[in-house]
Amino acid sequence: MPELPEVEVVRRGLLPFTAGAHAGRLDVLDPRSLRRSPGGEESLRAALDGRLLGAPMRRGKFLWIPLAEAGEAAVVVHLGMSGQVRVDDATRPDPPHLRLRLPVIAADGREAELRFVDQRIFGGWWLDRLVTDPATGERIPTTAAHIALDPLHRQFDPDAVHDRWRRSRTRLKRALLDQSLVSGIGNIYADEALWASRLHPERRTATLSRAQGHAVLTAAATVMERALAVGGTSFDALYVNVDGRSGYFARSLNAYGRTGEPCPRCRDEGRDGVIVREAFMGRSSHRCRRCQPRPRT
DNA sequence: AGTTCCTCCTGGTTGC
DNA sequence: TGCAACCAGGAGGAAC
The missing domain is CATH 1.10.8.50 (Helicase, Ruva Protein; domain 3)
Structure with a gap:
């Protein structure tokens, strides 16, 4: 079950494939994984397609990928109970329980797919707006603004x-x-x-x-x-x-x-x-x- | 307002 | 053997 360490492992793995990467067209295999995304599939696809991505961030179990050219927006990725984000070559066969697929071109030119796999569908991706957290000055998605600092945060008290x-x-x-x-x-x-x-x-x-x-x-x-x-x-x-x-x-x-x-x-x-x-x-x-x-x- | 409970889900395991 | 009930749990929102 993904808790902080598991989410952080995923964040570090995603870093080379999002920071400075360009997103392609989002493929939605199961719309239930976008349950929390306002405007659903169309809005998220429009926000991502062709967009420059930033370095993934995390607080607690919440992970998000800033959309670099629009400093106000991010895609939140929550793994829920059984979510995984895999970085795969597009030629590899789809794994079971594949829900979302996002082609990316990394900053170094490598092409890959970010594949969201989630057996129980408690997790999901959603489009969100970034706001400034008054306690830390950090930019954070509105849906994570109520989340406390985690014990590995520099300012945890x-x-x-x-x-x-x-x-x-x-x-x-x-x-x-x-x-x-x-x-x-x-x-x-x-x-x-x-x-x-x-x-x-x-x-x-x-x-x-x-x-x-x-x-x-x-x-x-x-x-x-x-x-x-x-x-x-x-x-x-x-x-x-x-x-x-x-x-x-x-x-x-x-x-x-x-x-x-x-x-x-x-x-x-x-x-x-x-x-x-x-x-x-x-x-x-x-x-x-x-x-x-x-x-x- | 603070606390507790229910719901969302699937697939493996248990019980009759 | 077959099928139903149960169990795992992150998080939001309803209910108390």
Whole structure:
């Protein structure tokens, strides 16, 4: 499932094929991938055709490609649950679940196709307008303007997040997944950050000390940086980079997807903690029963 | 106004 | 064996 590290891997892969590249005619194989694009297929195609593209940008899980000759516009690319952007030679056969195809001529003259593949169609592309984010001065699409800074952003401020947590009545895992409080974290890295900081997903955020708030946010940043360094987390063919290759971080996960296995930390320290899986807000949560005990209510 | 729930989707897995 | 129900979850918007 694409979260911040996986989206960043895609952004880096796209860079040589968008920055200074020219777009061709967009081919829409499934209009549901343009559900969020105002004006639909026609508007997006008109905005892209023949246009000079800029360097792809990212905040949290949102990725966008600025349209260089119109400093006000960008194409937002969201991978949703199962989205991929592949850079392929046009002669290669269409992969399954291909939804969108955009021919490009890169700045160095190479020709390629950007192929949006999305099995579950939770992701999509849409045309958006760029506005200035008052907090950072950055240009950002209107549909991402409400998204908080992510833990890998230069100006990310854990104290500000902790302050908001202190004033909220919500629980920690929900707060980690709320993209308007801190962005980029999904179910996998939330469980990993909670495990690393020994905190229970249902802990009330208002009861967290500043040190605990820092611990879980630092853990999120660390685990996402480590995942990024090895190409992200792939469980199956649902997440791959622009060349179609999987990331290697799944083998480094300590809690997510490890139901019934010994907790690695407990095992190292001679205890017998086991990873359990529990439903929480309609999602599965994985934690060590021993070192992430349920808080007293 | 803050918080929770539902919906959008497909394909692999589970259960009868 | 076959088919239905269930599960995975990012994010927006409805509902409370």
